[in-house]
Amino acid sequence: MGEDANISTRDNGLGVLPLEIGVNRGRLPSSEGAEIHFRIDTPKSPLGRTILVPPWGMTMADLTIPTYFLLRNRIEVVRFDPTFNLGESDGDIEGLHPDRAVADIRTVVLELSSGGTSVVAFSLACRIVIRALTDAPCGTVVLVAPVVHVQDTLRRVLGVDLVQMHLRGEQLPPRVSILGIDVPSSIVGALTDSNLEGLEGTVADARTFGHDTHLLFGRRDEWVDHHEVEIVGAALPHSTSDGLENTGHELFFNPLIYGVYMNAVGDALAAHFGLSDIVSPPFRETIRYARAERPRRRRRG
Amino acid sequence: MFSTRKNQVAAHAEVISAIDTAIANADSWRLPPHARASLAQRLIELSMSMHLRTNAAYRDYASRVGYNATGGSAGDLASVPLLPALLFKRRTATPGQFASRDVQITTSSGTSGGLSAVPRDNLTLMRFYSSIGNVVLELLDIETPNIRLFSLVPDLDEVTGLWVAFVMAGMRVFFPTMQTYVESGEFLRDFLIRDLSGSSDERVVIVGPPGHILDLVREIRHRDVPLTLRDDSFVITIGGWKRRQEEAVEKSAFRSMVSHAFGIAETQVRDSFNMVELNAVMLECEHHRLHVPPWVVASARDPDSLEPLPSAGEGVLAYLDPTPTSFPGFILSDDLGIVETSLSCDCGRQTDVVHIVRRLKTMEARGCALKLDGERLR
Numbered sequence: 165m166g167e168d169a170n171i172s173t174r175d176n177g178l179g180v181l182p183l184e185i186g187v188n189r190g191r192l193p194s195s196e197g198a199e200i201h202f203r204i205d206t207p208k209s210p211l212g213r214t215i216l217v218p219p220w221g222m223t224m225a226d227l228t229i230p231t232y233f234l235l236r237n238r239i240e241v242v243r244f245d246p247t248f249n250l251g252e253s254d255g256d257i258e259g260l261h262p263d264r265a266v267a268d269i270r271t272v273v274l275e276l277s278s279g280g281t282s283v284v285a286f287s288l289a290c291r292i293v294i295r296a297l298t299d300a301p302c303g304t305v306v307l308v309a310p311v312v313h314v315q316d317t318l319r320r321v322l323g324v325d326l327v328q329m330h331l332r333g334e335q336l337p338p339r340v341s342i343l344g345i346d347v348p349s350s351i352v353g354a355l356t357d358s359n360l361e362g363l364e365g366t367v368a369d370a371r372t373f374g375h376d377t378h379l380l381f382g383r384r385d386e387w388v389d390h391h392e393v394e395i396v397g398a399a400l401p402h403s404t405s406d407g408l409e410n411t412g413h414e415l416f417f418n419p420l421i422y423g424v425y426m427n428a429v430g431d432a433l434a435a436h437f438g439l440s441d442i443v444s445p446p447f448r449e450t451i452r453y454a455r456a457e458r459p460r461r462r463r464r465g
Numbered sequence: 466m467f468s469t470r471k472n473q474v475a476a477h478a479e480v481i482s483a484i485d486t487a488i489a490n491a492d493s494w495r496l497p498p499h500a501r502a503s504l505a506q507r508l509i510e511l512s513m514s515m516h517l518r519t520n521a522a523y524r525d526y527a528s529r530v531g532y533n534a535t536g537g538s539a540g541d542l543a544s545v546p547l548l549p550a551l552l553f554k555r556r557t558a559t560p561g562q563f564a565s566r567d568v569q570i571t572t573s574s575g576t577s578g579g580l581s582a583v584p585r586d587n588l589t590l591m592r593f594y595s596s597i598g599n600v601v602l603e604l605l606d607i608e609t610p611n612i613r614l615f616s617l618v619p620d621l622d623e624v625t626g627l628w629v630a631f632v633m634a635g636m637r638v639f640f641p642t643m644q645t646y647v648e649s650g651e652f653l654r655d656f657l658i659r660d661l662s663g664s665s666d667e668r669v670v671i672v673g674p675p676g677h678i679l680d681l682v683r684e685i686r687h688r689d690v691p692l693t694l695r696d697d698s699f700v701i702t703i704g705g706w707k708r709r710q711e712e713a714v715e716k717s718a719f720r721s722m723v724s725h726a727f728g729i730a731e732t733q734v735r736d737s738f739n740m741v742e743l744n745a746v747m748l749e750c751e752h753h754r755l756h757v758p759p760w761v762v763a764s765a766r767d768p769d770s771l772e773p774l775p776s777a778g779e780g781v782l783a784y785l786d787p788t789p790t791s792f793p794g795f796i797l798s799d800d801l802g803i804v805e806t807s808l809s810c811d812c813g814r815q816t817d818v819v820h821i822v823r824r825l826k827t828m829e830a831r832g833c834a835l836k837l838d839g840e841r842l843r
Contacts, residue, residue: 411489417639418598458641
């Protein structure tokens, strides 16, 4: 651990931040010895800790909205970047492998959870969490816009069923662009080798998932069949499922939908942390936090 | 502690509105013209109904200009009472007059005929950024934050309240690595060129006023070392030439200059349009047409009668934007322009397309505004 700092609460053109936040950055060794970079944002007198797991295509730096929402509700937030992925941690995305993602999430939870730490995962990361945290020591798990059938979601996103092509023995192009991120197509084979591509594998993992779990899914999500989310919910021993009306998979660049999801996350965590009133911070405050957490790099003077 | 409710499926209490759904839904762009018109009509009626119910000043104004709130057919959009942009510039018609909630006052640059001040509440701001997200996904195909964003707009702590600076400050929520290259009013051109030179492997988006982009192009030419940005990078102009109008370069010549300087195709050089009174952004497609988002209705109005003109007629531009809640988004702008209705663009989209011809002179704008609400503005 190291690199302690505090986020400035001063007026930076958007008013004063209404809470004090301490920031601690650190690194953990992954199971392969690569460094997993993480940061912990701590509000004054926190009620508990939550670990955020970023969705595909996003890094810990991109989780400003959920981080500030939780901080505003006095919950300490741990963010990290998996290795061999986007972000600050070691390893180039050329080495992307689902087993590494599983191991990294497990490492972070084992090292940074403190008893009742909750975990909030987004989109594709939900599938990895269901595999990674089966018996890990953590509290409530919230799965937001959960991808539970990776093959189906990839097909919906890409317009072609790469998993089926691979299983038929067809030649895949050497690289594939998933939401604008270019990766080796060997990732498809790695998914099937790890039994992470199908709904059946998710259901099998879910049956042994021992945590209180909340599934928050959008009823307008075009990338996820919400009936399949409900099937996984039925397999989880301790779960609730909330279908959010008129809500899709917009976890990037849509503060309205993100806000709906985060309010539901707040509700899901309320009992866990003893929250009586959920604070939905105005977006202006989130902008203010985004600016405060990355002070301008002055070039002159 | 937590008690589990096994397999309980409960619809969450949060239900977002029809307006929010339209903004969130990329498919809105692919609706056939009649369905798109019907969607916009419905959303504007919802917005109109809300403003008439909650905004006494607007209700009085609507009543004074004879608006029949019980209408409902598509043709009625022409009769929606418009607020002249001039109204937001007047101290007597303060923003508070049209606002009833906790608001952020956002201002124009004030380079053409006074400072506009527009009150935005939380929902209005959230809808604005959500609508940008929709437009950016649709027209720039940016689906994740995995780009490098370079802003040539001043930081908000140097220009408190300036709308364009506020817009860019909000972009940092979605693109946290965004860097700003204006400091103490000075454009840090050399720092930007240095940083761009090391970004050839990344998808880059440069956003700034055309004057700064022109400065950048001239310096790159002067150094005789053109940059080579990744081919899916963008240079996006915002805000127009303003005080540097005399230096304005014709659009296609400008695109050619930028294209050569940055090593990208001209299709990657795009203009955008927004004004502080409008809660939406319009962005050019690769064929350089400004597409109107499907939830907004744009029209060109006859300068004398303020009646909507047929497609491609030149007039004063008006916008019906259902997204603001802290002020009615039904605006008669200060711009002269053309709206091509349901244009089948070469990019494959079929939407209304706006061409801005020029800014109205102050007296022209005042003349139009007086036709709308002489009693208030005189």
